[in-house]
Amino acid sequence: MRRPPGRGAMPADQNCGTEIKLNESLAAPLITATKQEYETKLAEQSAGYAKRQPALHDRADQLANVMQTSVRM
Numbered sequence: 257m258r259r260p261p262g263r264g265a266m267p268a269d270q271n272c273g274t275e276i277k278l279n280e281s282l283a284a285p286l287i288t289a290t291k292q293e294y295e296t297k298l299a300e301q302s303a304g305y306a307k308r309q310p311a312l313h314d315r316a317d318q319l320a321n322v323m324q325t326s327v328r329m
Contacts, residue, residue, distance in 0.1 A: 268275050
């Protein structure tokens with residue numbers, strides 16, 4: 257079975273390789289699950305950044321102080 261132009265890849269049957277067309281009712285649960293997965297990963301990543309941000313600012317301040325001190329010498 258050929259793919260219609262302008263469409264993304266269609267899943268294929270694992271036994272015979274026939275492409276399976278996804279209509280909205282079949283695709284909706286897949287789209288919802290994928291969206292939730294990526295939103296969860298994004299939230300975890302954002303929390304990690306927020307957790308590390310104060311330490312990075314402190315380190316940047318320390319480096320700025322060292323650079324100012326070494327320029328004065």
